[in-house]
Amino acid sequence: MATPQSRLNAVPPTIAHSSRLALIGGALLALAYLACWALVETDRALLEQLWFLPGVGVVGAIIANASGTGGGVVFVPVFNALRDLGVMATGPLQVVAVSMGIQAFGMSFGALRWTDRLYHQHAPVEGEAQVVARDYWLVSALVIAISVPALLATQRMVPFDGPTVLLGYKSFSILLGLALIAATWTINRDVPERGQLARIDLFVLAALAVPGGALTALFSVGIGELVAFYLFLRHYPVLLCVGTACVISAVSVIAGLAWHIQADTVQWEVVLLAAPGAMVGAFFARPIALWLGPRKLKTAGGAWIVASALYLLWLNWA
Numbered sequence: 006m007a008t009p010q011s012r013l014n015a016v017p018p019t020i021a022h023s024s025r026l027a028l029i030g031g032a033l034l035a036l037a038y039l040a041c042w043a044l045v046e047t048d049r050a051l052l053e054q055l056w057f058l059p060g061v062g063v064v065g066a067i068i069a070n071a072s073g074t075g076g077g078v079v080f081v082p083v084f085n086a087l088r089d090l091g092v093m094a095t096g097p098l099q100v101v102a103v104s105m106g107i108q109a110f111g112m113s114f115g116a117l118r119w120t121d122r123l124y125h126q127h128a129p130v131e132g133e134a135q136v137v138a139r140d141y142w143l144v145s146a147l148v149i150a151i152s153v154p155a156l157l158a159t160q161r162m163v164p165f166d167g168p169t170v171l172l173g174y175k176s177f178s179i180l181l182g183l184a185l186i187a188a189t190w191t192i193n194r195d196v197p198e199r200g201q202l203a204r205i206d207l208f209v210l211a212a213l214a215v216p217g218g219a220l221t222a223l224f225s226v227g228i229g230e231l232v233a234f235y236l237f238l239r240h241y242p243v244l245l246c247v248g249t250a251c252v253i254s255a256v257s258v259i260a261g262l263a264w265h266i267q268a269d270t271v272q273w274e275v276v277l278l279a280a281p282g283a284m285v286g287a288f289f290a291r292p293i294a295l296w297l298g299p300r301k302l303k304t305a306g307g308a309w310i311v312a313s314a315l316y317l318l319w320l321n322w323a
Contacts, residue, residue, distance in 0.1 A: 055092075061279055061282065065083070065279075067286040069286075070294075071293050080103070080225070093275070101265070123248060135200065141244075152218030156261050159222035185237055186307040199240055200242075209235060217231045229254030
């Protein structure tokens with residue numbers, strides 16, 4: 006018979022997995038998607054020309070929701086390339102608008118999947134830590150409360166000076182991605198994950214929320230990338246890093262999309278074609294991230310950020 010002490014020292018049992026939250030939320034997103042088809046006008050010829058976009062949505066959402074960086078790191082380079090090739094006649098503002106529209110579906114579903122995992126965590130293995138729900142929601146609420154007002158103010162008050170802002174932001178992203186890869190294989194290689202959120206990290210996240218919100222307004226990506234990689238650098242569990250970044254990105258792009266709808270800058274054919282693929286990709290992103298494990302995921306995420314940043318810089322100055 007087990008003694009009280011042995012029961013205290015026992016490894017906690019694995020909690021049965023459930024996708025109830027993601028299923029209910031996914032049903033609501035599907036209804037919103039159908040409502041968009043019913044409410045907006047579309048060009049059938051353009052829909053036929055852009056037949057390949059569901060595949061772009063799948064790939065973009067897998068990368069975005071597995072790393073927490075936001076779909077803009079995929080969609081913005083792709084749509085810029087399509088514009089330069091003459092496939093789509095969209096300006097920079099329209100590219101941001103469609104990227105936010107696609108992410109409103111993909112990142113939202115990814116956020117639901119990660120949040121479902123929060124309440125059905127497996128027992129951690131050696132070196133890993135479980136995520137406390139309070140930390141998860143504290144990070145999400147703090148950053149959203151600061152970044153969304155910054156995003157909305159930027160949309161309404163700051164002129165879009167793409168090349169100048171992009172140069173500074175992507176140069177910073179390259180340094181951040183390289184720092185993440187270096188830290189993953191050096192100082193964080195053999196140390197246990199942090200199991201409790203430190204107060205200093207809340208102050209840093211609050212400081213990152215303002216520029217992150219402004220960058221998201223300009224490029225549809227920024228706040229999720231900054232949150233995910235800062236928490237990765239601080240060696241928190243993947244669930245906290247990626248899950249909170251997806252929640253924050255989802256709320257941010259939905260808030261930003263409202264302004265674009267009002268300004269009539271959304272090319273709905275692109276959103277309607279890519280959104281289903283984005284939701285499919287978001288479904289598979291979480292198991293892919295967990296299968297890769299923290300070290301490979303951080304390395305792949307850092308490498309993608311560096312590569313996409315270099316590509317965007319080349320695209321804008323070629």
